[in-house]
Amino acid sequence: MHSITLTQALLLTLMAIIVGVDFWLEAFFLFRPIIVGTLTGLILGDVHTGLIAGGLTELAFAGLTPAGGTQPPNPILAGLMTTVIAFTTGVDPKTALGLALPFSFLMQYIILFYYSTFSFFMAKADKYAEEANIKGLAKINILTTSIVALSYGIIVFLSVYVAQDLMKTIVQSMPAWLAHGFEVAGGMLPAVGFGMLLRVMMRAEYTPYFIIGFFIASFLPFSNLLPVAVIGAALALYEYFRMKEQPVALNNDVATKGEDYSEGI
Known part of the structure; x- marks a missing residue:
């Protein structure tokens, strides 16, 4: 077990502020657990634990994405606290992930609370917009973002x-x-998160790729998953270029056959 020093706590606080603003604005996606966990491990001097904890949390949160006013459990607190709990208590990162969820839920409810309370600024924002008051709009955005x-x-x-x-x-x-x-x-949780992601992304024509990836990862004796990632990247590039050529082929087909205007259409 380890203890977190005041300096480390302040650095983690600064990091949380930066990635929290990034999550609020959805700008650079630095708030993803794999990044937050790695940065937390770097600050704590245990990058290995940060990578493992961040990777586990990333899989668990892979299918959880904000949509409109809905807000999933907070990925920042999940990734950060999973790493912190594993580092300070010495428990397995999987155990730490389960223990970190209350912190994630807490921040989720705080953000939802802000979604409701910040609506009071909308009337003022509409007024500033009608007046083309850029400074007023900027003040509202800076104020709300600073609170978050x-x-x-x-x-x-x-x-x-x-x-x-x-x-x-x-x-x-x-x-x-x-x-x-x-x-x-x-x-x-990582399996559940990945399953939720597949539920959204999985299409019948991609099933062969899923089977290939599962077979390679499960039965071929790789020392790590890097070869699987390389093979996946190659298949993704193949699919990308294949789909990129389809519109060209369709356009050529239309140009060759021409169109029938006999019905006046």
Whole structure:
């Protein structure tokens, strides 16, 4: 087990503010758990744990995407706290993922609360828009974004620094069966997240690629998944260029056959 120093906590707070603003604006997608987990591990001096925790969390959150006013569990707090809990308590990252979910839910509800309360600014924003008051609109955007950023900073600092001893005590006092339950749940979440992603993206014509990938990953003796990723990239490029040529072929076909205007259409 390790302890988080004040300097590390402040760096994590700063990182949370930056990626929190990125999540609010959906600008560079730095808020993805794989990035957040890796950066957290880098700050804590344990990149290996950060990569594993971030990768697990990324899979779990792969199919969870904000849509309109709906907000999934917060990926930033999930990736960050999974890494922090694994680092500070020494538990398996799968167990840490299950333990990190309450922090993710907390930030989810805070963001949903802001979605509702920030609607009070809309009347003022409409007025500024009618007046072409760019400075007024900028002030509203800066104010609301600053509130969100400050919230991320406060929640993360309290979670990783102030409450770290409490987290250690809770984890140490958990019975073995409960800890194992969190580990099993954390191990299942990546499969659930990937399944949700497949439910959206899976199409019948892509089934052969899915079978090929599953066979390669499951039965061929690779020391890591890099060869699988390379093969997947090659197949993706093949599919991309194949689909890119289809409109050209269709246009050529129309140009060759011509069109029938005998009906006046």
